[in-house]
Amino acid sequence: MSVAEFRRLFLIGAGFDVSQIPPTISEEDWRELSLRALADLGSGGGTTAWDQVTGKPTSFDTLLAKVSDMSADAQTRNTKTDAQLKTLLGIPVGALTNLSGVPATLTLIASALDAVSGYGLTAIPDNWQSGASTLKGLSIGQGVTTIGNSAFQYCTGLTGSLTIPDSVTTIGDYAFSNCIGFAGSLTIPDSVTTIGNSAFQYCTGLTGSLTIPDSVTTIGSYAFYSCSGLTSLTIPNSVTTIGNSAFQYCSGLTSVNCRITKAVFDATAGAVDMFVETSSDLVLHALPGTGWSAGTDLTIGGNTSVDVVLDLT
Numbered sequence: 434m435s436v437a438e439f440r441r442l443f444l445i446g447a448g449f450d451v452s453q454i455p456p457t458i459s460e461e462d463w464r465e466l467s468l469r470a471l472a473d474l475g476s477g478g479g480t481t482a483w484d485q486v487t488g489k490p491t492s493f494d495t496l497l498a499k500v501s502d503m504s505a506d507a508q509t510r511n512t513k514t515d516a517q518l519k520t521l522l523g524i525p526v527g528a529l530t531n532l533s534g535v536p537a538t539l540t541l542i543a544s545a546l547d548a549v550s551g552y553g554l555t556a557i558p559d560n561w562q563s564g565a566s567t568l569k570g571l572s573i574g575q576g577v578t579t580i581g582n583s584a585f586q587y588c589t590g591l592t593g594s595l596t597i598p599d600s601v602t603t604i605g606d607y608a609f610s611n612c613i614g615f616a617g618s619l620t621i622p623d624s625v626t627t628i629g630n631s632a633f634q635y636c637t638g639l640t641g642s643l644t645i646p647d648s649v650t651t652i653g654s655y656a657f658y659s660c661s662g663l664t665s666l667t668i669p670n671s672v673t674t675i676g677n678s679a680f681q682y683c684s685g686l687t688s689v690n691c692r693i694t695k696a697v698f699d700a701t702a703g704a705v706d707m708f709v710e711t712s713s714d715l716v717l718h719a720l721p722g723t724g725w726s727a728g729t730d731l732t733i734g735g736n737t738s739v740d741v742v743l744d745l746t
Contacts, residue, residue, distance in 0.1 A: 555576060555578050556577070556578060556579040556581065557579065557581050557584045558581050559581035559582040559584065560583045561581060562584065562588055563588075564586065564587045564588075565585075565588050565590075566587065566588065566589045571585070571588075573597060573598055575598045575599075576600050578600055578601060578602050579601070579605065580601060580604050581608070582605035582606045582607055582629065583605070583606070583608065585608060586610045588609075589611065589612065589613050589614050591615060593617050594620070595619050595620070597619075597620060597621050597625065599622035602626050603629070604621075604625060605632065606630040606631060607631045607634070608629060609633050610636075611635045613636065614638060615638045616638040617638070617639070618639070622648075623647060623648045625648055626648055627650070628651065628656050629653045630655055631653065631654070631658065635658065635660075638662055639663060640664070641664060642663075642664065643657070644667040645666070645669055647669035650671055650672060650673050650674065651672070651674045652672060652674065652679050654676030654677045654679065654703070655677070656679045657680050658679070658683075659681070659683070660680075661685050662685055663680075663683050663685055663686055664686060664688070665687065665688040666683075666686060668692060670692040670693050672693055673697060673701075674701055674702075675701040677702045677707070678703065680703075680708060680734075681707060681708070681709045681735070682711075683710075684712065686708070686711040686715060687712045687716065688718065689715065689716070689717045689718065690718045691718065691725075692719075692723075692745065694723040694724050696724050706734065706735040708733060708734030708736040709734070709736060711734075711736055714738075714740075715733075715738070715740070716739070716740045716742060717739050717740070717741045719741060720746075
């Protein structure tokens, strides 16, 4: 059986025997197919490739054992150990609510395993867990560089704070949109350069201060739309582009430390509406000599009652 035919049968859930798995299948192909099958199983969908190949497992450990056997057959030149597979396959754990013995948190493993070159997950795929409302825990592993578009959109079961690891450079469009269960702080590291459109839209439970790191150059449209729990915001002078409505309806927002110049601010698409429906007591703190003028009840970003204070250093 060719690799292409195997991929086709695997993805449509057609039946085949383990012996039919092509010995030439690449590490990348095997990892991609494994993740798709596991995500499908975790979503509670119908018959999956796992049903066809192994029979639906009843526990997490059983699943790992099955995958270990299959992977060993498919990749005879590999020396993957059960421990390595368990580390690798921690990825979709939180979604597998129908299994017993599932660890409490979902871990995305990104660093390459010691004995298996190329198994490091560096990019979380687009739509990876989108709509997986049963997902209860999330820990994004060190080494992930990209969080794909809609990767965790509508994962309403995610709770607590969210920390993005300092290997991530891009947070995709709608990556965490409508994750309304978050109830804590959001930490974005200084490795991130781009925050996509609607990346955190309607994450109403994110609270407290949000510091955009000075590595970020682009904040997409609606990036933090309706993040009503945020109370303060820092925008660094590295930012050159802010999309429309980026912080609109952040109704709890009362303080903005704005380190970009007035000229850069005015040139962004969000200049006309980024602070619409934020607090009527919003204070914008700016650096002297950057084009901002101190005053009260000024119209800034669509909010008509902003006080500007030149007190940053």
